[in-house]
Amino acid sequence: MGRHWKSRGIKGAAAAVGVLVVAATAVTITNTQAAPDDEEAPLAITNTLREKAAIPGTAWAVDPGTNKVLVTADSTVTGDRWNTLVSTVDSFGSRAKLTRTSGTFRPFAEGGDAIFAGRSRCSLGFNVTTADGQPGFLTAGHCVQAAQRMSLTPGGRPVATVQESTFPGQGDFALLTYDNANTNAPSEVDTGQRRKVRIVRAADARVGTQVQRMGSTTGLRSGRVTALNATVNYPEGTVTGLIQTTVCAEGGDSGGPLFSANGNAIGLTSGGSGDCRNGGVTFFQPVRAALAAVGARIGGGQSN
Structure with a gap:
């Protein structure tokens, strides 16, 4: 997961995914x-x-x-x-x-759908509607360190611009708006094999509940919430208020969505250590806190 960009505003676009392998x-x-x-x-x-x-x-x-x-x-x-x-x-x-x-806490630069800041890859979290009705999406704050604009291919034409970002500090999240106000931004997560989960609301995580994560590197993975309000000391700085889980993740999964099978948006992949061969511990930015900070709501938006 990894990097940052506007303190509460822009901080680089590099994708990452920390996974704390507790092996x-x-x-x-x-x-x-x-x-x-x-x-x-x-x-x-x-x-x-x-x-x-x-x-x-x-x-x-x-x-x-x-x-x-x-x-x-x-x-x-x-x-x-x-x-x-x-x-x-x-x-x-x-x-x-x-x-x-035995692992190391780090953000992985490289998600749902892959998004790029230059050639650094991350994952798109959830599509949202901004306070003024524009279509946009959430991803990890550390993912927007490399650039203020993001594309759907490495070095491709930019399709979204960073509006706000936080990392490190009280969270790891960023809000981007689509450059084309008529972008069709459905409220769903593409889990592969032509399957999609419709996202209907934002919800708080609860310890012990089963959750799923989607990322552009490792695809769909599942696990359990083990703790709330976790603090992680990354090399880039301390991040507080995170969700801790047993879901594995790897580089490029950063920013991707953490959600429930019944369509609740729960978190955005932040960081940790480990991989999906050996397992690990991952940390996620709570979605409700990110939405409140940027004044957006879950659900695709499209301007008329």
Whole structure:
């Protein structure tokens, strides 16, 4: 998944897809220190992690079943950085668990349908209608670092222009509008083999639910939502408020749609580590938050 472009406005068009492969050895850090009150513990812990251990190659989220903060470090976290992370997690006692993964957190430049910024490929997320009735679409914010306009073929004629983008920071999303206001932009996801899923609404993710993802590299994949409001520390910066899942993804899947079988738009592929041969953990931008930020709604738009 990868890159950015207008802080809340344009930030490059390069596609990517991070996948956090948790093919790792769990290193559980515990000690006998007293833990904070149940309701305060996760917030206090994540605040401390942001202050003391926002290290590139790390991520964390709260396990709703145990109320424990799950911290993951990829293979780039070594030496003093690893020692800092271990000591920080150790200070939380039994309220936190540290896991080491063999993969690396990264955005993949290269989705639904493939879209290109120059020759960098990403995936189109969901078609939307802007506040003024124009047809447009959502994709990942890091996908729009290479260019302000995107095409349907490598180096091809631009068909859409970036209007807003966020990455890193409070999300990973971008809004583009089609250059031709009469573009037919149906509210559906093409899942291949002449099959399509009609997208009828935007919905929040729920832990434990089954979801599907479509991307231009690996096609249709499915998995389960494991955590909400996850924080990921990419090399480009920290991104907060993401959905964490077990769905695999690879480079070029970035920006692609996360949805349910009954037509709910849920997220946009952001990043992680791993691939679809070995599995992994992926992170997604919640669609409802992106729509609220850019003032758009799910559903294809077409100007009269």
